[in-house]
Amino acid sequence: MHWKVLNQHIWAEMKNKYFSIVNGDSIKLITEVKSNSIDLILTDPPYNIGTYSTGNIKFDWRTDVNNDIASWDNGSFKPEAIASELVRVLKHDGNLFIFCSYNLIGKWHELLDDKFDTFQFMIWHKTNPTPKFYKNGFLNSCEMVLCCWNKGHRWNFSTQNQMHNFFESPICSGKERLKSPKHPTQKPVALLEHIISIASNEGDLIFDPFMGVGSTGVAALNKSRRFVGVEIDSVYYQASENRLSQTLLERSTHEST
Secondary structure, three states: OOHHHHHHHHHHHOOOOOEEEEEOOHHHHHHHOOOOOEEEEEEOOOOOOHHHOOOOEOOOOOOOEOOOOOHHHOOOOOHHHOHHHHHHHEEEEEEEEEEEOOOOHHHHHHHHHHHOOEEEEEEEEEOOOOOOOOOOOOOOOEEEEEEEEOOOOOOOOOOOHHHOOEEEEOOOOHHHOOOOOOOOOOOOHHHHHHHHHHHOOOOOEEEEOOOOOOHHHHHHHHOOOEEEEEEOOHHHHHHHHHHHHHHHHHHHHHHHO
């Protein structure tokens, strides 16, 4: 679907519990998104940590440990190429959540801190991270999620416990983890639903410009939000389309019974 057609669908016709996605380069396509039109940006861009990899670890008794992540994470992503556009398309009372690694947090802070009233972070603690078999360092059990907002933004905390900038859950596994295609950094829907619930309202428009296999979209539909996503990889894009269509079908079937 051409982005201009997509824009017309999103901004003029898109209703609650619907989604629209496009296969393309979000850094180019985001320039055509209307200013101040997105309620929540929740995205997981490349971390640029591929160059730090020490290579995959091979075992005779189990599957290899993937330290190489993927070719798209070898340092080509530049936050400055999209940061100002993320600010432009977000509503003044909207929220911005960006998954981030240690090597880019300073860059994101430099680009976004003076654009919002608050620049903060939360931690996702993985209860079952990949083990370090040689016990030669800390487990990679935590990931940062940058959080930005302005005064008057929407916030749906119900208890003090829910206000901790810490969320604990297993990594994506079992039936939820796609086997084909396998995305090395697929995020668990439970984590994304938590963020969507506290940082947006039902019917809001959620945007993920680095959609991957569509987990943010699945979480958005599950929480009765609308979703728009962009993914440059055609295989991941097709997986997203399949997942989102199935999620919407399941919700429609459930609501009709």
